[in-house]
Amino acid sequence: MNTTGGGAAAAGPRRGQPRDAAAAAALATYDRRARIPIILSAVLPLIVVPEQGNWIAILINVVSWLVFVADFFVHQRLFVNYLGTRLGRFDLAIVLLTAPWFLLSGAQGGGIVVVLRLARLGRLLIATKGVRHLFARLGRVAIVAGAVLLVGAAMAFYAERPVNPEFATFGDAVWWAVVTLTTVGYGDIVPITTAGRVDGAAIMIMGVALLGLLAGSLASFFGLEPKSSGAEPEPPHDPVLAELAQLRAEVKELAGLRDQLAVLTRQLAAGDKRAPDPGPE
Incomplete structure (x- = not known):
């Protein structure tokens, strides 16, 4: 029997990991339910x-x-020595420094309090996987949207400026591109050249696509996407769950060895009963 592997599997979870499988499940449930309150508490x-x-x-x-x-x-409560981790100490610092000291007489926070409250947003990005994933997707959408705005505004400006007084400055072109990309369409600035209209049509199509990406990202973050029933569940990636799975495999192996030992014991007992008794000499 491999005692080394058993000893490693039997070792408890390391610092900063859930205490056990029940704590990991409780943490997943808590993160799902507390996601919106924590975001509101960081932003409001x-x-x-x-x-x-x-x-x-x-x-x-x-x-x-x-x-x-x-x-x-x-x-x-759910992590092993959470305060001993960097994230735990960071959380404690946020709790202490952003306490409602303004309730005390004469206490003034000033700009430092605003900076400390911004650290709450940093905490969300560091600790919450869903928020990190959302901001990553929104960041990519923002980069694409910015590129579409600048390129579309530049093309419309150089195409419309000589013949269209509504595109007097590049700022007017950017404003028109923003209105077109968001599919608002105020109509205060309208392209009249063929190139400008083609540019506007391209920006409209990109705007619809970007809004779809934004809606999909928000739906995924808030858990509004339908879950496919036929999909196979993904294997757990949590270290504690992996160790528990290894322990279950070893227990199953021990149970098989016990059954084999019981069979051998019965066979030996049956052989002793069938053996002839030696007669008197």
Whole structure:
């Protein structure tokens, strides 16, 4: 029997990993349910600044801080020595530094508080896989959209400027490209040349495609995509689940060896019963 592999499999999860399979399952459920509250708690305090007498803004900032406090304690409970990891210490620093100190008399946060609250967005990008994936996809969409805007605006500007006074500056061309790409179509600036209209049609088609990509990314992030029932489940990539699968395989192997040993024992017992007794000399 391979005792080395068994000893490695029997070792507990390392620091920063779920404590066991139940903790990993609970963490997956928590991440799915807490995704939107954590995003709102990271974004709203940047928009709604607490002011004296504005109890709604104060309540929003306090509740958002409590969400991050709860998130820290959930991770501390489900992970092995979460506070000993860099992410755990980063979470603790965010919780302490972004506490509602403004409730204290004379405490003023100033610009440093805004910077610290921006760190919450950084925490989302670092720790949340779904948010990282969403921002990665949105980043690619933004790059393509920016390229379409600049190229389309430049083509329309050089095609329309000599004959169309509505394209007086490059800024007017960019504004027209934005309105066309987003399929809003205000109609305040309209191309009149063939090249300008072809350019506008291309921007419209790209706008519809980019909006579809954006909608698909948001649907995937919020779990609105239909799940195919016939697809095979992917094998778990979590180290704890992999170790548990290895333990199950070894237990199954031990059970097979036990059954073989039981069969051999019965065969030996049957052989002893069939052996003739030696007669008296």
